[in-house]
Amino acid sequence: MNLKATTVLLLSIFLWTHCATREQKTADISSKSIESHLPTTTNSIQVGAARIDEYFDLINNKSIALVVNQTSMIGNTHLADTLIALGINIQTIFAPEHGFRGKADAGEKVVDGIDTKTGIPLLSLYGKNKKPKPQQLADIDLVIFDIQDVGARFYTYISTMHYVMEACAENGVEVLVLDRPNPNGHYVDGPILSADYQSFVGMHPIPVVHGMTIAEYAKMVNGEGWLKGGQQCKLTTISCENYNHESVYELPIKPSPNLPNSRSIYLYPSLCFFEGTTVSVGRGTQTQFQVYGHPDLVDGSYEFTPTPMPGAKYPKHEGKACQGYDLTKIDIAEIRNTRGLDLSYLINAYQNMPKNEPFFLKNLFFDKLAGGDKLRKQIIAGKSEAEIKATWQDGINKFKKVRAKYLLYDLSLAN
Numbered sequence: 001m002n003l004k005a006t007t008v009l010l011l012s013i014f015l016w017t018h019c020a021t022r023e024q025k026t027a028d029i030s031s032k033s034i035e036s037h038l039p040t041t042t043n044s045i046q047v048g049a050a051r052i053d054e055y056f057d058l059i060n061n062k063s064i065a066l067v068v069n070q071t072s073m074i075g076n077t078h079l080a081d082t083l084i085a086l087g088i089n090i091q092t093i094f095a096p097e098h099g100f101r102g103k104a105d106a107g108e109k110v111v112d113g114i115d116t117k118t119g120i121p122l123l124s125l126y127g128k129n130k131k132p133k134p135q136q137l138a139d140i141d142l143v144i145f146d147i148q149d150v151g152a153r154f155y156t157y158i159s160t161m162h163y164v165m166e167a168c169a170e171n172g173v174e175v176l177v178l179d180r181p182n183p184n185g186h187y188v189d190g191p192i193l194s195a196d197y198q199s200f201v202g203m204h205p206i207p208v209v210h211g212m213t214i215a216e217y218a219k220m221v222n223g224e225g226w227l228k229g230g231q232q233c234k235l236t237t238i239s240c241e242n243y244n245h246e247s248v249y250e251l252p253i254k255p256s257p258n259l260p261n262s263r264s265i266y267l268y269p270s271l272c273f274f275e276g277t278t279v280s281v282g283r284g285t286q287t288q289f290q291v292y293g294h295p296d297l298v299d300g301s302y303e304f305t306p307t308p309m310p311g312a313k314y315p316k317h318e319g320k321a322c323q324g325y326d327l328t329k330i331d332i333a334e335i336r337n338t339r340g341l342d343l344s345y346l347i348n349a350y351q352n353m354p355k356n357e358p359f360f361l362k363n364l365f366f367d368k369l370a371g372g373d374k375l376r377k378q379i380i381a382g383k384s385e386a387e388i389k390a391t392w393q394d395g396i397n398k399f400k401k402v403r404a405k406y407l408l409y410d411l412s413l414a415n
Contacts, residue, residue, distance in 0.1 A: 045247060048178035048215065048238035049082075049146050050074045055176060055238050056086070062141040065092040065132075067125070067164055071148035071180075071253050079146050079178075080118060090118070091140060094125045094132060096147060096160040126156075130200065131163035134171055142174040148255045149214045151184035152269045153193065154201040154369050157255075158217055162203055165221060169233035177237045179215035179408070181249035183265050187211055187339040187415065188403075190269070192395035193371030202371050207396055208341060209269050211415060212403060215239060219406040237408070244410040248336075257311025258288035265289075266335045267327060270342040273375075276366025277359050279349050280306055280322050284315025292345060293324020299352040302326035324349075343385040350379050 048054075049072065064083070066072075072079040084090055093115060113122045123129070123136055137143075143164055147157045161177070168175045190208025204226055212220065215237035222232045243249070254260050259268060268289050274281045282291040284306030291304055300323050306315035325345070353359050360366050360376055367373045378388045400415075 044242040045181060045249060046241040047074070047180045048240055049079050049180075051238055051241065052082070052086070055178070055236070058176060058236060059083070059088055059142060059144070061089075063089050063091050063139055065094060065137070065140045065143045066090060067094045067096065067143060067145045067147065067160065069096055069147055071251070071255050072146045073253060079144070080115070080120070084118060090120055092136065093120050093122050094143075094164070095122055096125050096157055125160050125163065130160070132167040134167075137167060137171045137173050140173050142176055143168055144176045144178065145214070145218070146178040146180070147214065148180050148251060148253070149182060149217075150255055150259065150265050150268060151182040151209055151211065152272065153190070153204075153206055153208050153210060153371070154272055155268075156200055158214070159200045159203050161214065161218060162221055162226070165218065165233045165235070166227045166231075169227055169231045174234045174236070175218075177215045177218045177235065179213050179237060179239050181240055181243050181247060182211070182213045182245075183249050183251060183262065184209055184269060185211050185213060185245045186336070188396055188400060189340040189389075189392070190396075191371050191375055191392050192399060197368055197372050199368045201368050205399075207392070207399055208371070210399075210403070211245065212406070213240070213408065216403075216406050216408050219408075220403065223406060224402065239408045245415055246410075258283055260286075260288060263290055263328065263330075263332050263335065266332065270345060273346050273366065273369055274349070276361055276364070276369050277349070278316075278353075278357070278361065279359075280304075280316045280324075282306070283312040284309055284318060287326070287328055288312070290328045291324060291326050292349060293322035294349070294353065295320045295322055296354055296357050297323045297349065297352055298354065299348070300324040340389075343388060347379060347385060
């Protein structure tokens with residue numbers, strides 16, 4: 001056995017053992033915090049990044065760029081540190097929204113710099129430069145994308161991935177996507193995005209909750225010709241082991257500053273619509289995306305006051321007492337088993353806001369989140385949740401047929 005093979009083998013054994021221990025701990029935590037009627041958490045899920053023997057030969061002796069953040073871990077070791085220890089030539093680290101260490105506010109500009117631990121240049125892909133420039137890829141053979149997603153169309157990591165794939169297609173650079181489980185991968189729901197409402201919080205004609213892992217999604221972007229001009233990049237994906245779309249996966253690291261736990265991640269697809277309204281979802285509290293309220297809401301027994309904090313420097317309704325609802329008492333299994341968006345929060349808040357108070361923001365950011373103006377108009381017209389969801393079904397059914405071509409893991413019958 002040569003030196004390279006020996007190094008990979010020893011590191012793989014270490015990482016496998018370390019990851020197995022961590023996953024067991026995660027499973028133990030999950031068994032305590034998630035009710036027993038949930039599907040059993042798979043103790044042996046192994047993320048794509050940990051399967052080094054599957055992709056080492058693809059990246060060895062090449063000039064590499066990483067698209068990573070704080071979630072890009074193999075056990076307790078960051079992917080960048082792991083690859084550097086293996087002698088991989090990491091030239092550049094691209095940072096998405098929230099930055100390389102995941103501390104920036106939503107929407108906050110991420111600046112270029114140097115990673116103090118490795119000395120590798122950090123280049124922002126959030127702000128003015130959302131797409132790698134040709135000169136930033138000039139000496140790069142392959143880009144590795146390894147970021148934990150949460151399965152919602154408006155969660156911008158998939159938009160970053162789109163632009164990375166597009167830049168690589170244009171510049172003849174290979175793309176390697178290391179897969180990670182989707183905590184909301186067990187269902188599909190929401191309106192399909194209209195092309196007229198394409199933005200960084202919604203780039204493709206998919207539902208709000210798409211039910212795909214990041215690697216499956218990359219295959220769809222490539223295969224459906226969604227990159228500029230219908231071009232395709234040279235794409236390789238490394239799947240997770242022992243995972244399927246029913247697996248309960250409690251993220252070991254929060255994917256962004258305001259999604260601190262599984263409850264917030266499960267509620268996020270439903271509550272994020274409030275970001276296009278005057279209603280707060282708890283930014284500036286310790287229960288982000290687990291509460292909602294407004295200073296003038298006429299209903300609700302819960303009160304919270306947003307204050308500046310890391311990840312929320314200027315929270316909505318800063319310093320004002322917001323009347324509303326506490327969702328932290330809802331059984332987390334109940335939220336997961338809903339298997340769909342819950343529009344009752346949005347409809348309830350709209351109906352209980354004083355009529356002389358604005359609800360939807362004037363910039364109509366709500367329509368970008370929804371992927372069109374239909375949902376806003378349906379709420380204003382007083383449509384029920386059932387009536388609204390009925391208008392989504394044809395689009396969802398068509399999407400599922402397309403999605404089926406790109407799935408890497410088993411689905412339940414409900415999916």
